[in-house]
Amino acid sequence: MFDVAGLQALIDELIRRGYTVVGPTVREGGIVAAEIHSIDDLPRGVADHQQPGEYRLSESGADEFFGFASGATSWKPVLFPPRRMLWRHTTAAAPVPEPLDDTPRALLGVRACDLRAIEVQDRVFADRAFIDPDYVSRRRNTFIVAVTCGHPSQTCFCTSMGGGPKPSGGYDVLLTELVDDEGRRFVVDTGTAAGADVVAAIASRPASSAERTAADDVAERAAARIERRVDTDGLRDRLYEAREHPQWDDIASRCLSCGNCTLVCPTCFCVTTNDVEDLAGPVGRERVWDSCFVVEYSYIHGGPIRRSTQARYRQWLTHKFASWIDQFGTSGCVGCGRCVTWCPVGIDITEELARLSVRPATASDKEGR
Amino acid sequence: MKDLTQLLSEQPIFSDLGNDMFALVAGCAHNEHFGVDEYLFRTGEPADRFFLVRRGLVALELVRTAGSRLIVDTVSTGEIAGLSWLVPPYRWNLDARAVEETSAVSIDASCLRRKCDDEPRVGYVLLQRVSSAMYQRMHAARVRMADVYGVPAND
Amino acid sequence: MTDTAAPTRTELARELGEPMLPRPYVVQQTKRETADTATLSLASLDGVPTPFAPGQFTVVGRPGWGEVPISISGDPAHPDHLEHTVRAVGDASRALVSARPGDTLLLRGPYGVGWDVADGVGGNVVIVAGGIGLAPLRPALLQILAHRPRYRRVFLVYGARAPHEMLFTRQLEHWRGRFDIEVAVTVDAATPEWRGHVGLVTSVLPRSYLDPDATLALVCGPEIMMRIAADALVTAGLRPDRVKVSLERSMKCGIGVCGHCQLRELFVCLDGPVFRYDRVAALMTAREL
Numbered sequence: 092m093f094d095v096a097g098l099q100a101l102i103d104e105l106i107r108r109g110y111t112v113v114g115p116t117v118r119e120g121g122i123v124a125a126e127i128h129s130i131d132d133l134p135r136g137v138a139d140h141q142q143p144g145e146y147r148l149s150e151s152g153a154d155e156f157f158g159f160a161s162g163a164t165s166w167k168p169v170l171f172p173p174r175r176m177l178w179r180h181t182t183a184a185a186p187v188p189e190p191l192d193d194t195p196r197a198l199l200g201v202r203a204c205d206l207r208a209i210e211v212q213d214r215v216f217a218d219r220a221f222i223d224p225d226y227v228s229r230r231r232n233t234f235i236v237a238v239t240c241g242h243p244s245q246t247c248f249c250t251s252m253g254g255g256p257k258p259s260g261g262y263d264v265l266l267t268e269l270v271d272d273e274g275r276r277f278v279v280d281t282g283t284a285a286g287a288d289v290v291a292a293i294a295s296r297p298a299s300s301a302e303r304t305a306a307d308d309v310a311e312r313a314a315a316r317i318e319r320r321v322d323t324d325g326l327r328d329r330l331y332e333a334r335e336h337p338q339w340d341d342i343a344s345r346c347l348s349c350g351n352c353t354l355v356c357p358t359c360f361c362v363t364t365n366d367v368e369d370l371a372g373p374v375g376r377e378r379v380w381d382s383c384f385v386v387e388y389s390y391i392h393g394g395p396i397r398r399s400t401q402a403r404y405r406q407w408l409t410h411k412f413a414s415w416i417d418q419f420g421t422s423g424c425v426g427c428g429r430c431v432t433w434c435p436v437g438i439d440i441t442e443e444l445a446r447l448s449v450r451p452a453t454a455s456d457k458e459g460r
Numbered sequence: 461m462k463d464l465t466q467l468l469s470e471q472p473i474f475s476d477l478g479n480d481m482f483a484l485v486a487g488c489a490h491n492e493h494f495g496v497d498e499y500l501f502r503t504g505e506p507a508d509r510f511f512l513v514r515r516g517l518v519a520l521e522l523v524r525t526a527g528s529r530l531i532v533d534t535v536s537t538g539e540i541a542g543l544s545w546l547v548p549p550y551r552w553n554l555d556a557r558a559v560e561e562t563s564a565v566s567i568d569a570s571c572l573r574r575k576c577d578d579e580p581r582v583g584y585v586l587l588q589r590v591s592s593a594m595y596q597r598m599h600a601a602r603v604r605m606a607d608v609y610g611v612p613a614n615d
Numbered sequence: 616m617t618d619t620a621a622p623t624r625t626e627l628a629r630e631l632g633e634p635m636l637p638r639p640y641v642v643q644q645t646k647r648e649t650a651d652t653a654t655l656s657l658a659s660l661d662g663v664p665t666p667f668a669p670g671q672f673t674v675v676g677r678p679g680w681g682e683v684p685i686s687i688s689g690d691p692a693h694p695d696h697l698e699h700t701v702r703a704v705g706d707a708s709r710a711l712v713s714a715r716p717g718d719t720l721l722l723r724g725p726y727g728v729g730w731d732v733a734d735g736v737g738g739n740v741v742i743v744a745g746g747i748g749l750a751p752l753r754p755a756l757l758q759i760l761a762h763r764p765r766y767r768r769v770f771l772v773y774g775a776r777a778p779h780e781m782l783f784t785r786q787l788e789h790w791r792g793r794f795d796i797e798v799a800v801t802v803d804a805a806t807p808e809w810r811g812h813v814g815l816v817t818s819v820l821p822r823s824y825l826d827p828d829a830t831l832a833l834v835c836g837p838e839i840m841m842r843i844a845a846d847a848l849v850t851a852g853l854r855p856d857r858v859k860v861s862l863e864r865s866m867k868c869g870i871g872v873c874g875h876c877q878l879r880e881l882f883v884c885l886d887g888p889v890f891r892y893d894r895v896a897a898l899m900t901a902r903e904l
Contacts, residue, residue, distance in 0.1 A: 177635045180678065184660055184719050188633035193624040220885065221870035224631035228624065331879070334901060361874035363867050364635070366681055373679035378635070381873070388875060391865050392611060392704040402903035410877065417880035521807065531805045534813040538822075559810050600815045604803045608837040609746035609776035611651070611704050 092298040094276045098156070099130045100293045101236070101264075105197040108289070110234055113169060114199035120148060121163035127199070134159060141244035141428065144437030154275060157200055157268050160244035161427045165357030166198055166205050170229045171212065177364065179375035186375060191228035201237045203258035204249045204427040208357030209235075210261055214419045215360050234285065237262035241309045246428030248319040248441055254425060257310035264290060267306040278306040319431075319441045322448065323412075323422065330413040333447045334405070342443055343401035345436045350382035352430035353407065358423050361388070383407050408440060408447075464489050467565050471512045472538050473589045481582045488571035494518075494558035500541060507550045509566045510542035511535075516562025521555040529555065533597065540593050545569035634870050637682065637721035640675070642714050643696065648782045652747065653712045654688060654700045657720060664694040669754035670729030670861060670889045674869040675699060675722040680710035684866040684884070686751035687725060691758050697722075700750035700782060726869045727888050730755045730859060735831030739768040739824060741853075743816055743844045745836020749773055749782050751861055751888075752835050760796070767829075769796045774816035774840065776803045797821075816840060817847040827852030834892075835861040842899055845892045855893035862888050862895065879904060 093100070105112050106128065114127040117134050127133065138151035139159040151158045176189040201209075209230075216226040240249075240256035249255060258265065263286030267278040278298050281287040298306070333339075353359040363381040367374040381388060383406050389396040397403045415423030431439050465486050468474050474485065492511070494500060500511055503523050511518070518541045521529040532554070535541040541556050541564070550569065576583030644656040657675075659665060667687050676682030683705070689698025703709040714720065732740075732755050740759060744752045759766055771790060775781045781800070791798045799819035801812035812819050816836075824830050832848045834841045841860045848858050864876040864883040871885035878898055881887065898904055 178633065178637075184639040186637065186721065188628065188636045191624050191628050191631075193627070216872070219871065221634040221872060222631060223872065224628060224633055227631055228627050231627075334904070360872070363873060363875070364682075366679055368679065376635070376682075381875075383874065389865050391863060396864070397903045399903060406877075406904075409879070414877070414880035418882070517812070519807070519809075519813065529807050531807060531809060531813045534801075534811075534818075536812065557807075600818065603815055603839065603843065606839060607776070607803075608839050609774075609780065609803065611702070 092276060092278055092302060093293060093295040094274065095130065097293055097295055098266075098277060101289070102127065102129065102199070104289055104292050105234065108195075110195045110197035112197045112199055115157075115159075115162050117148065121146065122148065122159055123164055124162060124166060124169065124198075130156065133157075133200075138242065139244060141246045141432040142437070143246065143431050143439045144434055146432050153270055155241070155268055155270055157238045157266075158242050160240065160242055160247055161202060161204065161429055163355070163429075163433075165208060165355065165427065165429065166201060167208070167212070167357050167359075169196060169198065170209065170226055170233065171216065171223070171360065172225075173380045175225060175378050176367070177376045177378050180373055189225075189375075191225050193228050193232050195232045195234070196229070197234040197236060199236045199238075201235050201258075201262065202240050202427070203237065203254050203256060204240075204247070204252075204425045205357055206235065206237055206258045206261050207249075207252075207254050207425040208427065211358045211419070211421055211423060211425065212360065214421065215358075234289070235262045236264045236266060239265065239267040239306065239310050240313050241268060243313050243317050244428060244432070245318060246431040246439075247317050247426060248321055248428060249426035250314055250317050251319070251321040251323060251441075252422060252424050252426035253323075255310065256313035262286070267309055269302065269305050269309070271305070276302075278302055319428070319439075321412075321424075321426070321441050321444055326444070326448070327413040327416050329448045330409050330444075332450075334409075336447050337451050338443065338446045339401045339405050341446075342404050342438060343399065345438055346400050346404050347435060348384040348386075348400045348403055349435060350384040351433045351435065353382040353384060354380070355429040355433045356411075357425065357427060357429070358411075363388075383410070408443070412444065464491060464565070467491065467514060468512075470514070470538075471565065473512065473540060473586070473593065477585070481579075481585065484575050484579060484582055485567070485572065485586075488568040488575065490566050490568070492564050492566045494562045494564070496558060496561060498558050500556035500558065500562075500564070501552045502555050503552055505552050507542065507544035507552050508569050510540060510545050510569060511556075511564040511566050513537055513539055513541060514563045514565060516564070517559040518562055518564075519557050519559050521557060523555065533601075534559070540590065543590070543594055543597075545573075546590065634872075635723070635868065637674075637676075637723045640697065640720050640722045642716050642718045642720060644716055645714060648700065649780045651704075651712070652700060652702045652782065654698055654750075654782075655711065655714060655720075656689070657697045657699065657722065658695060659697075659722075660719070662695075665697050665725065666694045667691060667697070667725040667754075668729035669732055669758050670751055671725040671727045672751070672869070672888065673697070673699070673722050673724030673726065674866070675711065675720055675724075676707050677710040677714060677718070677720055681707035682721065682723070683707045683711070684726075684869050685711070686861075686888075688750035688753050689757075691754050692761055700747065700753075702747050724869060727884055728886065728890075730833050730861075730889050732758050732833075734857075735759070736765045738766065738826065738829035738831060739770070740766050741770045741772065741821065741824075741830060741832040741848065743772045743820065743832065743834045743836075743848070745774045745816055745840035745844070746776065746780070747782065748834075748836030748840070748861070752833055753783065753786075755833055756790075756796075760793075763795055768825075770821055771796060771798045772816055772820055772844075773798070773800045774802070774819075774836070775800075778802055778805055778809050816844050820844070820847055820851070822851070824852060828854060830857065832858040834858060838862070838899060842896075845896070849892070855896065856891045858892040859889050860892055860895065860899075862890060862899075
């Protein structure tokens with residue numbers, strides 16, 4: 092248990108130990124992860140309003156540091172940067188790999204959904220036949236201060252995807268912000284020896300049982316406020332069966348295939364590679380984020396396999412909620428709601444999944460009546 | 461030396477036909493041999509018979525510019541060479557040339573057409589089997605139109 | 616989460632490696648097969664042989680000209696020479712086809728699930744190749760011939776567009792001359808000098824099989840040709856789980872991390888490119904999948 096001064100002390104201690112502290116900040120009307128040094132850098136008193144196709148910040152009126160839901164960006168770019176050199180040519184015939192990033196980073200304010208997203212990406216990058224060594228290196232040097240979500244947005248649906256406002260593990264330190272008559276303070280949990288070590292270096296007192304109850308209440312009240320739902324029972328098979336469902340055409344009539352959803356999604360991992368050149372000649376090869384919405388994504392000689400918007404949208408949604416399970420053992424979605432918020436035309440995947448789950452009426456069905 | 465009936469019975473198109481039908485068709489059949497590069501029939505000639513290849517290889521050729529030819533199909537053991545005998549004006553649209561020494565049973569087309577007019581039952585069964593062979597060839601030709609081995613243009 | 620005893624960056628790099636790092640290979644020989652196709656014989660610069668399984672591919676390119684997945688087309692018993700038969704269909708492949716002996720290429724792999732030829736031991740094997748599909752099947756055939764007594768009847772059926780577009784013509788003649796393998800070749804159309812079959816590969820497939828249950832079929836070529844051949848084989852009595860095809864999809868990394876090659880839940884580069892026909896038949900006809 093500590094108060095606001097304790098939060099600053101936590102940041103100071105992490106910096107003292109050599110971490111670059113990355114936390115939520117307000118930038119150009121959105122909440123964006125950036126390097127911070129002080130609690131003044133945090134979005135104090137800021138609330139967010141998210142709807143399909145809408146994102147807006149406002150003054151919350153309450154003096155909370157974490158009074159908002161998911162940020163505009165997830166933590167994905169920290170562990171899996173949008174652009175990275177893979178190797179470079181040298182004067183010798185053999186190219187050399189790019190050095191791995193081992194900057195110690197402390198992520199402050201990680202939500203349960205984003206923590207689960209990191210765990211989903213662990214399976215993609217760190218637990219397969221071919222791993223991403225830079226991801227593994229960054230991951231090993233990342234200290235996670237998670238935060239219980241007290242203010243889910245209208246687009247959130249983490250409770251449908253096997254999670255909830257409070258993370259069950261995977262963090263070094265967990266903070267639950269309490270704001271009441273006794274002031275603002277943080278109930279502190281630790282998840283690892285490293286986390287306990289850091290917390291021990293900060294002045295704190297044990298939390299009372301009333302405070303523990305209040306901390307649990309934060310998560311419970313937040314869970315109750317979540318409105319959107321996805322029925323995941325048998326969803327994989329339903330989506331596979333819905334391959335020729337007319338609803339895909341309906342979605343495609345609205346979808347711009349802009350790829351925003353894949354950019355803001357904390358689990359999307361597709362990349363492409365390019366040769367990098369300068370005036371003197373070839374430099375090496377880089378890896379950049381790619382999206383299955385890009386027409387060239389499925390290009391083989393003769394043209395792209397998924398030419399229509401309909402086929403590309405179907406690929407994204409089916410991968411996220413169905414094929415991902417066969418590939419990695421979990422769903423690819425954590426219910427953060429960003430794709431719903433940041434879709435310029437407001438496509439709501441929770442609604443679309445419900446429509447796709449209903450077998451379309453056939454001609455014979457209609458005649459039978 | 462096998463007799464004609466025996467040779468006919470080896471052909472898939474006549475298998476399990478029944479003795480009476482068989483005798484009917486056998487009456488129109490002759491045993492024929494073609495040496496290397498001998499022609500079975502030529503473009504424009506009356507399509508008065510067709511061939512069931514017993515042994516060998518027959519090339520079906522399309523006549524192109526200035527008489528040059530393109531082999532568009534080959535017919536081998538157990539297959540039928542010649543289909544234009546079935547439809548008016550009963551004229552060959554292709555050349556048929558023996559690529560190898562070829563033995564075939566030829567069936568006189570007007571003889572068979574007459575017998576089928578007299579015995580529609582026989583005609584119907586034969587038509588079904590010949591149609592099947594025709595369909596296989598047509599489908600194969602359509603697949604080849606897709607030019608699957610070519611490099612697809614960026615469409 | 617941090618660990619105070621974490622390895623240094625260099626130690627970690629050494630422990631993990633960089634899967635996307637290519638190795639230099641030198642072009643030893645090139646052979647023009649057709650107007651747009653060439654076979655390159657490569658040796659690793661460090662002289663270390665590159666063992667591979669028939670059906671596997673590498674991701675290879677000329678420095679500065681990208682990299683593309685190419686099936687290995689050579690003899691698995693000679694891993695010191697990696698043969699690749701490349702068709703010029705884009706910038707990267709064109710740069711490979713025009714490579715000269717002495718040029719250095721950058722290569723990653725071998726990758727992928729191969730034909731697993733040993734699956735056919737004790738039975739018949741039918742190899743059906745269409746066009747450039749003969750290239751990934753050649754290592755399989757060479758491996759079978761190297762262990763010929765383990766198999767019963769071996770068939771090679773090869774279809775190409777035209778006689779002048781056939782691959783490995785000298786070797787084909789050699790195989791035709793052998794008594795322990797039955798070779799049938801066909802083309803889509805030909806001028807009269809052609810003394811062989813004209814028609815789809817299905818027209819020269821064996822009509823029937825003794826013990827179709829004990830027959831393994833390996834099929835490679837354009838997807839439509841593979842489907843037609845596989846369907847014909849199944850109709851002739853082969854089990855669909857003993858007919859194998861080699862699929863192709865857009866590939867960037869070749870190691871299952873870029874996402875491009877996905878065919879529903881399958882990563883063609885990791886779970887394939889060789890698949891049992893019963894697994895992929897329905898996916899192959901799905902529209903824009």
